[in-house]
Amino acid sequence: MSHTPYPDSYYAASANPAPDRPALQGDHETDVCVIGAGYTGISTALFLLEQGFRVTVLEAARVGFGASGRNGGQIVNSYSRDLDVIEKQVGPQQARLLGEMAFEGGRIIRERVQRYAIDCDLKDGGVFAAINAKQLRHLEQQKALWERYGHTQLELLDDRGIRSVVGTERYVGGMLDRSGGHIHPLNLVLGEAAAVESLGGIIHEQSPVVKVQQGAMPVVFTAQGQVRARFVVVAGNAYLGDLLAPLAAKSMPCGSQVIATEPLGEEMARRLLPQDYCVEDCNYLLDYYRLSADRRLIFGGGVVYGARDPANIEALIRPNLLRTFPALRDVKIDYAWTGNFLLTLSRLPQVGRLGDNIYYSQGCSGHGVTYTHVAGKVLAEAIRGQAERFDAFAALPHYPFPGGRLFRVPFTALGAWYYQLRDRFGG
Numbered sequence: 001m002s003h004t005p006y007p008d009s010y011y012a013a014s015a016n017p018a019p020d021r022p023a024l025q026g027d028h029e030t031d032v033c034v035i036g037a038g039y040t041g042i043s044t045a046l047f048l049l050e051q052g053f054r055v056t057v058l059e060a061a062r063v064g065f066g067a068s069g070r071n072g073g074q075i076v077n078s079y080s081r082d083l084d085v086i087e088k089q090v091g092p093q094q095a096r097l098l099g100e101m102a103f104e105g106g107r108i109i110r111e112r113v114q115r116y117a118i119d120c121d122l123k124d125g126g127v128f129a130a131i132n133a134k135q136l137r138h139l140e141q142q143k144a145l146w147e148r149y150g151h152t153q154l155e156l157l158d159d160r161g162i163r164s165v166v167g168t169e170r171y172v173g174g175m176l177d178r179s180g181g182h183i184h185p186l187n188l189v190l191g192e193a194a195a196v197e198s199l200g201g202i203i204h205e206q207s208p209v210v211k212v213q214q215g216a217m218p219v220v221f222t223a224q225g226q227v228r229a230r231f232v233v234v235a236g237n238a239y240l241g242d243l244l245a246p247l248a249a250k251s252m253p254c255g256s257q258v259i260a261t262e263p264l265g266e267e268m269a270r271r272l273l274p275q276d277y278c279v280e281d282c283n284y285l286l287d288y289y290r291l292s293a294d295r296r297l298i299f300g301g302g303v304v305y306g307a308r309d310p311a312n313i314e315a316l317i318r319p320n321l322l323r324t325f326p327a328l329r330d331v332k333i334d335y336a337w338t339g340n341f342l343l344t345l346s347r348l349p350q351v352g353r354l355g356d357n358i359y360y361s362q363g364c365s366g367h368g369v370t371y372t373h374v375a376g377k378v379l380a381e382a383i384r385g386q387a388e389r390f391d392a393f394a395a396l397p398h399y400p401f402p403g404g405r406l407f408r409v410p411f412t413a414l415g416a417w418y419y420q421l422r423d424r425f426g427g
C-alpha cells in the first residue's frame with residue numbers, strides 16, 4: 001500500500017514524536033466519521049468526543065499533512081474578508097453571531113493547549129504592518145470595527161511604534177493584536193490528535209476516502225475498508241479533490257510558500273522581532289513571518305493559483321524576505337515548502353450540509369488557524385442539534401468562479417495580478 005510522508009518542511013523536521021497510525025481495514029460503525037485530519041477535522045472530532053460521541057477520523061496521509069501542518073503558524077483573528085463585508089451579506093442577527101465568533105478561535109486554541117498540555121511553542125501577540133498611509137487608515141477602521149464586536153486587545157502603532165516591534169524601515173505603522181500570536185502548527189495538530197485518542201477517538205492514517213455513499217446511515221469507503229456512521233464531517237479542504245462535486249464547484253485550491261532560515265542567534269532574532277510577535281503585512285498578496293523557538297525566521301508569501309508546486313520556492317520568497325530584512329542577505333535557507341489553502345470567490349468560509357447528515361466546512365481562504373477551530377465547535381454543535389451558529393455561517397452566499405471550473409485558474413490569476421499592481425502602487 002502506498003505511504004504518503006510529510007513534506008520536507010521545518011515543521012516535519014522539528015515535530016514532536018507521534019505514532020504511525022494504521023490504515024483502515026474492514027467494516028466499522030461509529031457515530032461520526034470525519035474525513036481529513038487537519039485542524040477542521042481534528043478540532044471537530046475533539047469537540048464531539050468531549051460530548052460523548054464515538055468518532056473515527058480517516059486521513060489520506062498523516063495527521064497535519066495538509067495546510068494545518070505547513071502554515072505560517074500565525075494566530076490571526078477574524079476571517080479573510082472582514083466583518084464589514086459580512087454585515088452587508090447577512091442579517092443583523094447572523095452578523096452579530098459571526099462577529100462574535102471571529103475572535104473565538106484563538107481562545108479555543110489556548111484552552112486546548114492548556115487542557116491537553118500541548119507543546120507547540122505558543123507565543124502571544126500578532127502585528128498587522130502597514131506599508132503605506134492608506135493601509136494604516138484601513139487598520140484604524142478595522143480597529144474601530146473589531147471594537148464594536150467587543151474585541152479590545154488592539155493597539156495602533158505609529159512609525160516609531162512599529163519599529164519597536166519589527167526591525168525594518170518598510171512600514172509606516174501598524175496594529176498590534178495582543179490576542180494574536182503564533183504556534184508550531186504541526187505540533188498543535190499532533191497534540192490535538194493525541195487528545196482525540198486520549199478520549200477514545202480513532203484515527204486512521206494512509207486512508208484516503210474514495211467514496212461517500214449518502215443515505216440515512218452514510219458509508220465512507222477507503223481502498224480496504226468502510227465506516228458506517230450516523231454523521232459524516234468532510235474536512236479535506238484544499239486536498240479533497242473531486243470527492244464530492246458540490247464542494248469542488250465553488251472553490252479553488254491555491255498554494256502558498258514558506259521558507260525557514262538557518263537559526264539566526266538570539267541577537268539577530270531580537271533585532272528583527274524584539275517582542276517575538278508574528279507579523280503579516282496588509283497587502284492582498286501578503287508577506288507573513290515570525291521566529292521559531294530555535295530562532296529561525298519562518299517567512300511566507302506568494303500565492304500560486306491552482307495549487308501547482310513552484311519549481312524554486314526559495315527564489316520566489318527570498319526577494320520578499322530581503323525587501324523586509326536586507327541584513328539577512330547572506331542568510332542560508334534551510335527549508336522551503338509549499339502548502340495548499342482553499343480560496344472561495346468571497347474569501348469567506350463555506351459551511352453547510354449535503355442531505356441531512358453530511359456536514360462540511362472549507363475555504364477559509366488563507367486565514368484558517370483560528371477559523372478552523374471555531375468551525376470544529378460549530379459543526380459539533382450542529383451535529384448535537386444546536387445549529388444557530390452553524391446556520392449563521394451557512395447563510396453566507398457563495399458563487400462559482402466565473403467561467404466555470406476550467407477557467408478558475410486564469411481568472412483568479414488575473415485578479416491576483418490586479419491586486420499585485422494595487423499593492424505596489426498603494427491604490
Ligand SMILES: Cc1cc2nc3c(=O)[nH]c(=O)nc-3n(C[C@H](O)[C@H](O)[C@H](O)COP(=O)(O)OP(=O)(O)OC[C@H]3O[C@@H](n4cnc5c(N)ncnc54)[C@H](O)[C@@H]3O)c2cc1C
Nearest residue numbers: 036038039040060066067068071072074209236339368369
Ligand atoms: C503555506 C500556508 C500558510 C498558511 N499560513 C497561515 C497562517 O499563518 N495563519 C492562518 O490563520 N492560516 C494560514 N494558512 C491557512 C490554514 O493553514 C488553513 O486554513 C487550515 O490549516 C485549514 O485546515 P483544514 O483542516 O481545513 O485543512 P488541511 O489542514 O489542509 O487538512 C485537510 C486534510 O484532509 C486530508 N484529506 C483530503 N482529502 C481526503 C480524503 N479523500 N480522504 C482522507 N483525507 C483527506 C488531507 O490529507 C489533509 O490532511 C496557511 C495555509 C498555507 C497553505
